[in-house]
Amino acid sequence: MPAWGGYVLGDEIQPSWVKPPFIPGHEFLGHVVEMGRNVKGYEIGDRLTADQIVPCGECRFCKSGRYWMCQPHGMHGFHAEFNGGMAEYVRYTKNAIVHKVPKDLPLEKALLIEPYGCSKHAVDRANIQCTDVVVISGAGTLGLGMVTYAALKNAKALVSLDMADDRLEKAKAFGATHAFNPSKVDVNAEIMKMTDGYGCDIYIEATGHTSSVIQGLGLIRKLGTFVEFSVFSGPTNVDWSIIGDRKELDILGSHLSPYCFPYVIDGISKGALKTDGLIRTTFKLEEWEKAYDYASGKYGDLKVAFIP
Incomplete structure (x- = not known):
């Protein structure tokens, strides 16, 4: 988390993202062990997860249905009042966006x-x-999630970029029609060859590296769409005249997962969204030191998980 710099701790431009002291962890699920007296629609033992954000329900964004951009922006695993998955218990408040998870879906x-x-x-x-x-630049867990979902859109071509060949192989298994390693292939030449010299129509940035942003602005065609997803450890300097005067691009951001959980739960359950091999190593809680070592990715893991 400290690597995110100003994004997390705040700087002269933006406020702090975290509100310490807090218990981290925002990718988790669990079973209901206790309910408030006015809670309806759930039972003890139900398996639940929730959107990362806990919207206030009162700001202009919440009232217009755009709850994921809630102005107060309560967050599980980032704010003192909303425990993350590393807590023994997590309390879902009345404003939490809660979803049931099939009990037979493997953890x-x-x-x-x-x-x-x-x-x-x-x-x-x-x-x-x-x-x-x-x-789609980046074939980590999130980039691969993009690939398996984007593959269902039946685009003319779906290209995955990553510096690790094993991740590119996974991207092809998940539905990418092409997979290129920028350290080994002239990606610009390949994309231009595929598009009669125009460039790709859409570029989704999922690495958090400055080089990927610059690469994308070069690969994308005039009037193309650039989606920025990643979190960066520092500022990225680019020639903004590419965005405006030269190409007139649509630059879009992407934050959290509004209205997405029901589809994703169903898609993973039915196998429409591929997940094989993304979590290959699991640990007991008492193995936490070893788990964090593996979470660094140096053994080739995309994600690791604690299993009760």
Whole structure:
């Protein structure tokens, strides 16, 4: 978390994202063990998860249905009043956006609901059409979630970019029609070859690296759509004349996973959204030191999970 710099702790431009002291963890689910007297529609033992955000319900964004941009922006795992998944218990307040999770859905798949929800929202922002050449930069868990969902849009071509060949193989298994490693392939030449020299129609940035942003502005065609998803550790300097005067691009952001959980839960449950191999190593809580070591990715893991 400290690597996010000003984004998390705040700076002269933006306020702090976190409100300490807090208990982290926003990709989690659990079973109901206690309910308030006025709670309806749930039972003890139900398996639940919730949107990461806990909207206030009162601000202009909440009242217009855009709850994921809530102005107060309560967040599980980031704010003192909303425990994250590393707590022994998590209290879902009346404003939490709660979803039931099938009890027979394996935990290794169910734990991907939150990240896949974020992936879906990013892809939805792009408004992919069947004639589009789509490039998704980054094939980590979130990038692969984008690939498996974007594949259902039946674009003309779906290109995955990553620096790790094993991740690119996974992207192809998840539905990418092309997969390129920028350290080994001239990606610009490949994309231009595919598009008669125009460039890709849509570029979704899912790496958080400055080079990926610059790469995308070069790959994308005039009047194209650039979706920025990632969180960055520092500022990115680009020639903004590319966005305006040269290409007149649509630059879109993507935040959280509004209205996405029901679709994702159903898609993962039915196998429409591929998940195989994303969580391959699991740990007991007492193995937390080893788990954090594996979570660094140095052993090739995309994600690790704690299993009760």
